[in-house]
Amino acid sequence: xxxxxxxxxxxxxxxxxxxxxxxxxxxxxxxxxxxxxxxxxxxxxxxxxxxxxxxxxxxxxxxxxxxxxxxxxxxxxxxxxxxxxxxxxxxxxxxxxxxxxxxxxxxxxxxxxxxxxxxxxxxxxxxxxxxxxxxxxxxxxxxxxxxxxxxxxxxxxxxxxxxxxxxxxxxxx
Ligand SMILES: [Zn+2]
Ligand SMILES: [Zn+2]
Numbered sequence: 001x002x003x004x005x006x007x008x009x010x011x012x013x014x015x016x017x018x019x020x021x022x023x024x025x026x027x028x029x030x031x032x033x034x035x036x037x038x039x040x041x042x043x044x045x046x047x048x049x050x051x052x053x054x055x056x057x058x059x060x061x062x063x064x065x066x067x068x069x070x071x072x073x074x075x076x077x078x079x080x081x082x083x084x085x086x087x088x089x090x091x092x093x094x095x096x097x098x099x100x101x102x103x104x105x106x107x108x109x110x111x112x113x114x115x116x117x118x119x120x121x122x123x124x125x126x127x128x129x130x131x132x133x134x135x136x137x138x139x140x141x142x143x144x145x146x147x148x149x150x151x152x153x154x155x156x157x158x159x160x161x162x163x164x165x166x167x168x169x170x171x172x173x
Pocket of ligand 2 (some may be wrong): 140141142143144145152153154
């Protein structure tokens with residue numbers, strides 16, 4: 001859905017939209033949407049900027065950082081975003097951009113594509129580190145066994161040979 005300046009100049013736009021799994025392009029991100037994404041938003045013009053406010057919710061699945069098992073994460077995100085016209089960039093570069101403005105995004109002349117706004121917000125809401133559970137034991141670095149499922153024989157050796165290493169406490173037993 002393209003939000004155009006022409007329409008925004010007439011009235012604000014209220015959006016209530018559902019994007020099913022697979023409908024949005026997350027540009028190679030390491031997760032996939034596994035449930036509907038529901039968006040409620042209002043777009044309006046504030047000066048030359050498009051302001052998008054609202055809320056989105058969905059469910060994504062990604063791999064645990066330690067054991068690579070699937071982790072399902074609910075994503076709930078409040079939006080309050082400002083998009084500046086692309087043609088402003090050239091002028092903007094001559095002005096020293098204030099620190100709090102570094103996050104300002106831009107929209108092309110034809111308008112703001114809502115699907116891009118939504119997929120970007122989901123990407124930004126993903127946690128930096130994902131673990132399937134706080135005490136996930138991860139994969140054995142030596143043999144690759146998933147230590148949540150079964151202990152492996154080399155884990156003992158590994159911790160013994162690295163007994164003096166500063167990382168030994170991180171390797172578990
Ligand atoms: Zn895990
Ligand atoms: Zn092992």
